[in-house]
Amino acid sequence: MIVQAEGVGLKRSGNWILQNINWEIKKGEHWVLYGLNGAGKTALLNMLCAYYHPTVGNVEVLGKVFGKAELGGALRRKIGLVSNRLQQNLYASDSAFEIILSGAFASIGLYETPTDEIREKAIDLLKQLGCFKYADRAYSSLSQGEKQRVLIARALMLDPELIILDEPATGLDFLAREQLLESIDQMANSKNAPTIIYVTHHLEEVLPIFSHSLLLKKGTVFAKGKTTDMMSSENLSQFFELPVKVIWNNGRPLLTRS
Incomplete structure (x- = not known):
């Protein structure tokens, strides 16, 4: 089991941010976490990465039981996180190659000398993700799409x-x-x-590889299951409390008003 959350709730500043979260992710599954702004997606992600601990309920991530195992850095080294918040903390003058190399040390900035093996791995990831042509360019000079691919390569180190x-x-x-x-x-x-x-509030980003989806609404699980069932016109009309229509094309959904 990759993730197991049972009856999870999170209270911050006296308010419940998450309530009654039940979620299981098995090895080999790829999930979409779908919800509007303010749904609690960021709080849930912070919990999975052990930045927050649940106020109630049980959480286990990658075999680490919250409250019974040492978490923090040990767990986060097993999790690759790509977020805009991370992007803001990086050194803009570092090259794309240096940003990716720093992922091997889970550090912001490159303070250790990478081995030849680490360098070779970073070069392989640069090529796999189509970043090789701008490997030596400053991170600040890259387009937003180029930056995101660099961050994914960094997370895979x-x-x-x-x-x-x-x-x-x-x-x-x-x-x-x-x-x-x-x-x-x-x-x-x-x-x-x-x-x-994959966390989003844009339905058109949902790829066929994401076999399962969890719909988060106002801090609770609205529905979870197979993506084809979750992203139906009927289900999303109830989710949005508004009549919508989902059109599927090449295994990807598109949302329109009904």
């Missing part, structure tokens, strides 16, 4: 068992988004691919 992509297509135009999604699809289909949780 420690061979994580779980990778969390938190709204990775935010701010991308159509072409950049599709190029990024193609890289994610290739990663998911690669040998020994990590389990992926």
